[in-house]
Amino acid sequence: MKLLRQSLSSPYFTSLATLALLIVMFVLGSFAYTGFFSLQVVLNLLIDNAFLLVIAIGMTFVILSGGIDLSVGSVLALTTMISAYLLQSWHWPPLLVIACVLLIGSMFGALMGALIHFFKLQAFIVTLAGMFLARGLCYLISINSITIDQPLYVTLSQARIGIFGAFVSPSVVIAMLMLALAIYIAHYTRFGRAVYAIGGNEQSALLMGLAVGRTKVMVYAFSGFCAALAGVLFSFYMLSGYGLHAQGTELDAIAAVVIGGTLLTGGYGYVAGTLTGVLILGLIQTLIAFDGTLSSWWTKIVIGVLLFVFCMAQRLMSLGAAGSGSATPAATAA
């Protein structure tokens, strides 16, 4: 019983549970379906969800700081739209386009962060309005899908990087680099520690003399940057810009972060856990695709059930932590 309580209150618990679930799901899939047990299936998970991983990384920081960002899916769509428009209609060089959209995404996030911090508005409602705004701006550019046939984009979308006989796309490499960078930022920089501290208790962070305002604005700017980068990856993947791209992705990202073991109240969790969360969402889809008889809406139901289970685990964990009287989660995590 003591062991159970200790493991429940360990900061790694939900992340480990997610990892265990991931392995169990993969093993079950391997036994159930022929052709499931291969490296390419695993790598395909990454290829298909590279953009979601990048978005979820940004979302992890926002949620760690105690906020929420509902605009990411729309910012992704806006990025694909602006990229497609600049490439196809204005014929800008691709690298300039990418730099430009990344800047726009970061500015968009920073502006929302500024509204949230300086005017004490609720993150939920500000990013909700940001979601409407970004989606609406997509349709102002065009209501139709714009195909991208720029050579660099086409090359990147078709490029295959071989690993042990299987392959990944360049997007996966970018997403993995982003993940490594995010882990470094979260756990080894002053900014990362400030994010955890604010999520743990904003009032104490302020009294500690941390730059609360600057950090909060930067967190939303980072999330906007991640959403824009995900948009770039998504446009490599789809080779088009469209206002309806990635609808509901913000909820997938939140689900991935929660399943990855980050506490929604903030201050507690791991960026690496988000990778497992994204992989679980992807694996559910893969299992359903392999099964063939299940309809795709089962994905949503299973994600809903998983969300419930993980929320319950978080609840138990916080009760366990309170029961054993351990140090605050934020302190152990940071």
Next chain:
Amino acid sequence: MLRNPLLRPLAALALLLLIDFFMIPGFFRLEWKDGHLYGSLIDIVNRAAPLILTALGMTLVIATRGIDISVGAVVAISGTVAAMLIGGTMQMHDGVPEYASRIPMVWAIAAAMGAAILCGVWNGFLVATLGLQPIIATLILMVGGRGLAQLLTDGQIVTVYYKPFFYIGSGYLFGLPFSLFIAIGVFAIVALMMRKTALGLFIQAVGINPVAARLAGIRTAALIFFVYMFCSACAGVAGLMISSNIKSADANNAGLLLELDAILAVTLGGTSLAGGKFSLVGSVIGALIIQALTYTIYSMGVPPEVNMVVKSIVVFAVCLSQSPEFRGLGSGLFSGAARSRSVNGKKP
């Protein structure tokens, strides 16, 4: 009078109607045709009815410091259940079409409402009993609920061929849309509950400080449970209305983004998202503002895509106007201008 919290939403609605008066010819014209009243205003009110209902439920949830983002999914579920149970077939008997429902409509509606209330029980259980964060607790149903509705219909649109069912969404009573009467009825019930019983006071107390409310002897958990159940029930009625209006249940699109519009309506109406203070009339006005705005944008020939941009700018403006920090900034900037204006105003 100037301090009245309803003043701002009312002014916004009046401004919108004024713009319509100048920009859309015949906006205020009402026509009596075939025993029904026709006109732009009637149209707006009719279309706003589902939003008014969901906004009313959402107001109570937000007043307890919660949020319910699953209402769109509940709309899909209740519409789907009703449409599937009624189904209905059109048979030709000697050249006369006859409509038959699968099971009596009353039962179908009861089942749909039961499903909606069950959703509310689930939300209430998660929030009140387990103590999950409201946005996450309802996120579960938002993601899973729509999947459930899609599973029920197999992703297809279920068409209803049973005339009496259409009355809910597009029927007329005393020349006015029947959906309007439903909205008024629900509003009256809620208003009575809030004014004539202590429920309104309790909800405010929970919103202002849940711990203090519990210590003061209010059964906080039961109250929160009730509020989520009520919100889902409202969404259930809205779902019936929508599916009856479009004569089918579309699990993929029914009530999509409705939760956002409902939250927007509540905010526009002056209810603070921080809980504690709420205004039912304000939420109704908020819902009317949204519908009038949509109508205006459509009928002015502006491409409908602009709708979202305009909506978002309105939200930003309203949120900023509610922020004390922004008002402080504003009064600092404009106090000089306001003073000179009042001086000028006194001169003549």
